[in-house]
Amino acid sequence: MIMSTVRFTEEFKLEAVKQVTEYKRPVADVAQRLGVSTHSMYAWLKRYGKPAEQRQQESNEAAELRRLRAEVKRLTEERDILKKAAAYFAKQSG
Numbered sequence: 001m002i003m004s005t006v007r008f009t010e011e012f013k014l015e016a017v018k019q020v021t022e023y024k025r026p027v028a029d030v031a032q033r034l035g036v037s038t039h040s041m042y043a044w045l046k047r048y049g050k051p052a053e054q055r056q057q058e059s060n061e062a063a064e065l066r067r068l069r070a071e072v073k074r075l076t077e078e079r080d081i082l083k084k085a086a087a088y089f090a091k092q093s094g
Contacts, residue, residue: 017041
């Protein structure tokens, strides 16, 4: 299997998506005409087929989710350390 290393600009992807969403052209036709796979076109549609404001909001939400998951992980680790310390000191004083 040959893997393509061609990278397309965001502007190119947005224009490709516009061909499908605004001009109602079939995905397969647009993909063939532009020389990209239909898989790529569907991925671009999923990502860029939404209004810019919605994409930005989803991006912000994803960043917040990553931050919160990291914080939960850190707090869980701190809690576990404190539990072990409490057990250690309880054992020492008892």
